[in-house]
Amino acid sequence: MPDQETESVAASCWSCGASLGTGSPICSSCGKVQATSADADYFAVFELSRKLNIDTKALERGFYKLSRKLHPDLYAQAPVQEQQWSLDQSSLLNDAYRALKDPVRRTEYLLTLEGMKLEPEKGDAGKAARAPADLLEEVFELNMQLEEMRMNRKMGEDDPQLRQDLVNAKDQFEGQLRDNDIQIQNLWAAWDTAVDAGDPSQQDQLKTQMVASLDRRRYIRNLVRDVNETLES
Amino acid sequence: MTSIVGIDLGTTNSLVAYMQGEQPVVIPGEDGSNLVPSVVAIPEPKTVIVGHAARAHLTTTPDKVIYSAKRLMGRGLEDIQEELALFPFRIAEDVQPGEVLRIQLGDQQFTPPEISAQVLRRLKKNAERYLGTAVTKAVITVPAYFNDAQRQATKDAGRMAGLEVMRLVNEPTAAALAYGLDRQKDGIVAVYDLGGGTFDISILKLHEGIFEVIATNGDTHLGGDDIDNLLIAIALDDLHGDLNVDYRKHPEVVQAIRREVIDAKIALSSQQMARISVDLPDGKVYRREITREQFEQIIQQVIDRTKGPCLQALKDADLQPEQIDEVVLVGGSTRIPLVRRLTDELFHLGARGKKPHTELNPDEVVALGAAVQAHILEGGSAATEDMLLLDVTPLSLGIEALGGVVAKIVQRNSTIPASATEHFTTGVDGQTNVAIHVVQGERELAKDCRSLARFDLKGIPPMTAGLPRIEVKFLIDANGILHVSAREQRSGKEAEIEVKPTYGLTDEQVETMILDSFDNAEEDFQQRQLIEARNEANTILSAVEKAPANAAWNLLSDEERSQIALVSEELRLLKDGDNLELLRAGTGALDKATRRFAELMMEGAVASALHGETMESAGEKLGEGPTAPHPFAPAEIKRDSAE
Numbered sequence: 024m025p026d027q028e029t030e031s032v033a034a035s036c037w038s039c040g041a042s043l044g045t046g047s048p049i050c051s052s053c054g055k056v057q058a059t060s061a062d063a064d065y066f067a068v069f070e071l072s073r074k075l076n077i078d079t080k081a082l083e084r085g086f087y088k089l090s091r092k093l094h095p096d097l098y099a100q101a102p103v104q105e106q107q108w109s110l111d112q113s114s115l116l117n118d119a120y121r122a123l124k125d126p127v128r129r130t131e132y133l134l135t136l137e138g139m140k141l142e143p144e145k146g147d148a149g150k151a152a153r154a155p156a157d158l159l160e161e162v163f164e165l166n167m168q169l170e171e172m173r174m175n176r177k178m179g180e181d182d183p184q185l186r187q188d189l190v191n192a193k194d195q196f197e198g199q200l201r202d203n204d205i206q207i208q209n210l211w212a213a214w215d216t217a218v219d220a221g222d223p224s225q226q227d228q229l230k231t232q233m234v235a236s237l238d239r240r241r242y243i244r245n246l247v248r249d250v251n252e253t254l255e256s
Numbered sequence: 257m258t259s260i261v262g263i264d265l266g267t268t269n270s271l272v273a274y275m276q277g278e279q280p281v282v283i284p285g286e287d288g289s290n291l292v293p294s295v296v297a298i299p300e301p302k303t304v305i306v307g308h309a310a311r312a313h314l315t316t317t318p319d320k321v322i323y324s325a326k327r328l329m330g331r332g333l334e335d336i337q338e339e340l341a342l343f344p345f346r347i348a349e350d351v352q353p354g355e356v357l358r359i360q361l362g363d364q365q366f367t368p369p370e371i372s373a374q375v376l377r378r379l380k381k382n383a384e385r386y387l388g389t390a391v392t393k394a395v396i397t398v399p400a401y402f403n404d405a406q407r408q409a410t411k412d413a414g415r416m417a418g419l420e421v422m423r424l425v426n427e428p429t430a431a432a433l434a435y436g437l438d439r440q441k442d443g444i445v446a447v448y449d450l451g452g453g454t455f456d457i458s459i460l461k462l463h464e465g466i467f468e469v470i471a472t473n474g475d476t477h478l479g480g481d482d483i484d485n486l487l488i489a490i491a492l493d494d495l496h497g498d499l500n501v502d503y504r505k506h507p508e509v510v511q512a513i514r515r516e517v518i519d520a521k522i523a524l525s526s527q528q529m530a531r532i533s534v535d536l537p538d539g540k541v542y543r544r545e546i547t548r549e550q551f552e553q554i555i556q557q558v559i560d561r562t563k564g565p566c567l568q569a570l571k572d573a574d575l576q577p578e579q580i581d582e583v584v585l586v587g588g589s590t591r592i593p594l595v596r597r598l599t600d601e602l603f604h605l606g607a608r609g610k611k612p613h614t615e616l617n618p619d620e621v622v623a624l625g626a627a628v629q630a631h632i633l634e635g636g637s638a639a640t641e642d643m644l645l646l647d648v649t650p651l652s653l654g655i656e657a658l659g660g661v662v663a664k665i666v667q668r669n670s671t672i673p674a675s676a677t678e679h680f681t682t683g684v685d686g687q688t689n690v691a692i693h694v695v696q697g698e699r700e701l702a703k704d705c706r707s708l709a710r711f712d713l714k715g716i717p718p719m720t721a722g723l724p725r726i727e728v729k730f731l732i733d734a735n736g737i738l739h740v741s742a743r744e745q746r747s748g749k750e751a752e753i754e755v756k757p758t759y760g761l762t763d764e765q766v767e768t769m770i771l772d773s774f775d776n777a778e779e780d781f782q783q784r785q786l787i788e789a790r791n792e793a794n795t796i797l798s799a800v801e802k803a804p805a806n807a808a809w810n811l812l813s814d815e816e817r818s819q820i821a822l823v824s825e826e827l828r829l830l831k832d833g834d835n836l837e838l839l840r841a842g843t844g845a846l847d848k849a850t851r852r853f854a855e856l857m858m859e860g861a862v863a864s865a866l867h868g869e870t871m872e873s874a875g876e877k878l879g880e881g882p883t884a885p886h887p888f889a890p891a892e893i894k895r896d897s898a899e
């Protein structure tokens with residue numbers, strides 16, 4: 024693959040020399056595709072500030088509009104270098120759209136961009152994350168029940184009471200998931216306000232809260248998935 | 257003048273199409289048929305027969321014919337055990353697991369891309385003859401569910417055939433493009449594509465000319481072939497039971513049965529009953545009747561296997577069946593009434609007063625769509641204005657992490673081009689190499705996924721373990737093919753990458769295979785030139801035969817007349833030989849000997865075109881390159897559509 028070194032030293036068009044807006048994929052003077060800029064983040068691709076409530080309809084419109092300018096199909100007959108830039112720009116656009124259109128992935132991306140560290144997805148690096156402190160007892164109980172259920176399965180037995188207990192536990196965790204989602208939504212609104220107010224200490228606090236909230240969400244979702252798998256198997 | 261053609265390289269049949277003005281049309285072969293069967297016969301070295309003619313060899317020399325080679329593209333020995341039980345593929349005995357397959361045809365061996373390249377070359381020639389111009393660029397369709405290796409193999413086949421593959425397009429998406437040309441309507445469309453060897457389901461969102469694939473799923477081992485195999489197995493079991501002879505070891509009988517069951521299968525789409533009748537080698541005849549009801553019972557298990565992928569695609573798209581506005585049926589197998597019933601149930605069509613779209617010929621619609629995409633790549637026109645295809649990768653891309661677990665880096669159904677950046681480091685002090693294993697698939701363990709490639713990051717500057725920071729960028733391009741680049745960030749050094757595709761050919765291997773086909777092309781060209789030179793000689797000889805009837809003949813001297821007779825006699829002899837140079841010289845001599853006769857004819861205002869004709873056609877025939885040897889009257893082609 025050709026060299027992708029794309030240091031954005033002087034932001035000017037390679038073709039006509041006109042000055043470019045930061046991270047501009049296309050020259051507004053001559054319409055030529057540009058190299059991706061090293062500091063282009065997903066929010067910048069859509070010329071958005073780093074806020075969490077996004078108008079997804081407008082995002083989709085922006086995605087289509089930019090796709091019509093950057094997709095490799097439009098550069099099939101172009102010089103190799105422009106083909107490569109179109110490929111880079113269009114993959115950046117697609118990656119950005121994918122991350123931003125889903126609110127949870129958007130939040131995860133923002134937090135990573137802000138230098139926060141999230142727990143890995145289950146399955147990424149072996150075993151799942153630590154249980155949130157307030158859930159320890161319930162999780163311990165649930166794991167015992169899941170283990171018993173699996174043992175029963177192996178022996179070909181069925182314990183209706185145990186099954187019911189698991190369904191109840193699942194319902195309870197799903198309820199917690201819903202509560203957690205409401206909490207996350209409140210954090211999004213608070214974050215956007217803090218961004219508008221330009222309040223960095225408030226932002227830092229919210230980032231920590233969002234990380235905890237997302238980790239909790241991921242943890243509970245995995246639990247629910249485990250219960251479902253055990254009940255269905 | 258169109259320079260990019262659209263090709264549907266199918267399991268059973270292949271087609272080439274191009275954009276004629278504002279409409280895509282299929283280009284017929286010399287025999288007038290739109291379909292070129294994907295069958296290649298190599299009865300003796302250097303003789304390659306493709307298509308209908310190759311099919312005839314199936315019953316005579318089945319060991320020198322191959323069909324359904326698409327099933328072997330980009331696959332390894334361990335992937336095809338299932339197919340080997342069902343298909344008469346003769347794999348070279350020394351092929352090892354993890355190697356590119358080689359198919360044994362007589363004494364020769366060919367890789368699957370080489371076989372596909374022969375089919376592509378036939379399509380290329382058909383297009384060149386029809387368009388009267390060289391064709392060097394193509395859009396080729398692949399099943400949406402094809403993995404990286406299968407896509408790469410298809411691209412390699414194109415290169416071997418002398419075609420620059422401008423884009424690989426997913427078959428269901430191509431079908432959507434062909435339909436989309438007529439009705440630019442926004443909404444959600446599901447394309448159900450059951451072909452000869454593969455099944456795909458794609459769900460697309462249409463919005464002001466943008467064709468955005470939201471989810472795709474499928475099975476690259478599922479198609480009409482599987483139905484044929486079931487019916488063949490039943491016939492063979494019948495014979496075993498009735499006659500106590502196992503004909504499984506008689507390829508000619510199996511092929512004869514195959515032909516009959518395919519005919520029966522096709523008949524049962526429109527009739528309630530079909531008959532099978534096969535002549536057996538010992539003079540016996542196998543006869544059987546099959547009703548549509550029996551047929552449907554037999555094939556139910558095959559058709560049902562399309563349900564899972566459809567439901568998964570709906571789930572991935574986060575849609576209910578009622579939210580699908582239109583369903584498009586693609587592939588010959590969707591003519592089967594049972595398939596129509598299944599799609600009706602899956603998408604609640606009848607219940608909503610809807611019918612699936614079948615207006616475009618299901619055998620041709622993919623090639624037509626490929627032609628549309630080719631046109632878009634050329635810059636388009638009013639017909640394709642605003643049309644843009646946004647496709648997805650069908651399978652998740654992952655790398656093998658500690659303990660053989662897969663860390664997914666690009667999720668399935670991500671819009672392509674798509675990329676992911678990962679960081680790696682060393683585990684031992686001074687380590688200069690890091691091995692990375694890339695896999696494709698949805699399973700949690702690398703061993704259950706499809707191994708794509710192993711990369712070796714080389715030339716890492718020796719440092720304390722864990723200190724190097726190697727950034728690796730994985731990029732899936734618009735063809736669904738993976739590219740990898742790497743950089744060691746602390747030293748800024750570009751890490752060298754040695755890509756070992758698990759079932760792919762190296763560039764060098766592909767290169768030698770190209771040369772091989774060019775050699776053949778050269779030979780073919782010689783052959784064609786000889787044929788044309790003979791045709792030319794015949795033209796002038798038959799004109800000379802008619803000459804005495806012309807008044808101008810009597811104006812020639814006896815000497816001139818006997819010279820013409822002598823040179824004609826020489827040319828008749830040369831015409832039966834195969835020396836192109838002498839033949840051309842002979843034609844030239846006769847042309848010269850008859851020149852005064854032609855002049856006399858002109859003077860006499862006799863407008864017979866003796867010289868004019870030969871000179872003109874000679875110029876055209878010899879003046880052009882090897883790909884467009886003679887002009888061809890465009891055959892009439894029509895689009896099977898109810899517009």
Ligand SMILES: [Zn+2]
Nearest residue numbers: 036039050053
């Ligand atoms: Zn410019």
